[in-house]
Amino acid sequence: MSKVAEQIPTEEMEHPVAPYLRMDRIPHIWCPTCGIGTVVRCYADALEHSKIDLDKVAIVSGIGCTGRVAGYMRLDAFHTTHGRAIPFATGLKLGRPELLVTVFSGDGDLVGIGGNHFIHAARRNLDILVILVNNFIYGMTGGQNAPTTPTTARTSTMPFGNFERPFNLPHLAESCGATYVARWTSLHIRRLTKSFREAISRKGFRFVEVIAPCATLYARLNKLGTGFNLMRFYHDNAVIDHGADTRDLDISFQDRIICGKFVDKERPTYSEMMHEHYRNALGDKFVPLPEEGGMIRDTGEKPDSKGKKPAKSQKRKASASKSSRK
C-alpha cells in the first residue's frame, strides 16, 4: 500500500501553463488545497486567449500569499512592499502607458494595508486591472483579522470571533468609480477566466474579486475542514446574480456568496482626462508620452521592447511552439 507512486512518463511534455510561469520556481509555496494556484491558471488562460503580446503585460503584487504571484509568472513583474502594489502600478502605467498593468494581490494587502491606494486608484479611474484574491484572512503573517473577515469568524487576533463589520468589496470599488466589477470563487474556473478576458479587453479601473480557500488558517481556525470542504461549500452556496446591486453583496460567515459581473461601463481614464486637460490648458506646448510607450527623456534610440530582452522572449516562443498550442 505505502508504495511510491510512479511517474508515468509524459514524453517530455510540460504542462500547458509552463510558458506563462517561471517553472524553475515551481512547485510553489502555497498550501495544499489553497485556491491561489487555480486563479493563476485562469489568469494565464485568459492571457493566452486574449492573444496579447506578453512583453506588453506587467504584473505587480504586494506582500502576502497572493503577493507571490508576481514572482511565479513569467511576465515583467514587480514584487512590492506591503500594501503598495497599486502605487507602483500607478507609476508603471503612467510611465509606460502601452502596458497592460495587472495588480495581483490579496485582501489584506490591497484593501487592508493598501486600502487608501485602492480607493484613490478607483476614484481616478486609473487604467489597471486589479485581481484581488480574498481568503478572508491575513494568511502569510499568521491569520490575523483582515478587513474582509466575516463577522463572528475566528482569527488568531480575534479568538472569540470577529465583531467588526467587513468590507463589501464590489460595493467599495463601484462607489469609488471602478468601471468593471466582478466577483467569483476559485471554483468558478470557466466564468472567472471569461471575466479576466473581459476585464483585459476593457479600459479603466477593473476589479475582479476571487474568493479562495485558505486551508491552513481560515479553515483551520474556524474548524471548517480543508480547502476541499470550502470548495464544496462554494459549490452549494455561491449564487450567480449578474448585475446585482452591489449594496447587497455583503458576505456573512458561512453564508451565501453572490457572484457575477456587477458593473461594466465606460468612463474616461486618468490618462485620458490628464491629456485632455493639458491639451486644453497648454495647447501646442503639451507633449504627451507617445501612445506606444517609451521613455520621457528619449535617448535617441527607438524604444524596442523586443530587442530589450531577447533571451526571455525567445525562450518563451520556443517553449510555446513546442507544445503547439491552438
Place this chain on the structure above:
Amino acid sequence: MKYWRKPLDFDELTIPHGIVHIIVDRCKGCGFCVEYCPKGVLEMSEEFNAKGYHPPKVVKEGECVNCNLCEMICPEFAIFSADASDNGSGTHSK
C-alpha cells in the same frame, strides 16, 4: 452517456477523447481534480509521491473527454489533458 435531449446533429457529433497526464511529484493531493472531473476518470491513489501526498490516478482509461477541467482547477499545475487523436502531443480542445 445519458442525454438531456438528443441534439439534431447527433450523428455528426463526435465526443472528443483526451489523455490525462499527471505530473505526480508536483501534486499536493488536494483532490479537486478527482472531485470535479465530470466523467469520474480519476481517483486518489493509495500510493505516495515523493512529497508524501497521494496523487490522483486514472481509473477509467479512455473516458476522458478532454474538457481541461482538471487542468484548470488544479492549484499545483500538476495535471493536464491533451487530445488523444494526435497521440497526446499537447494540443488542446477549445
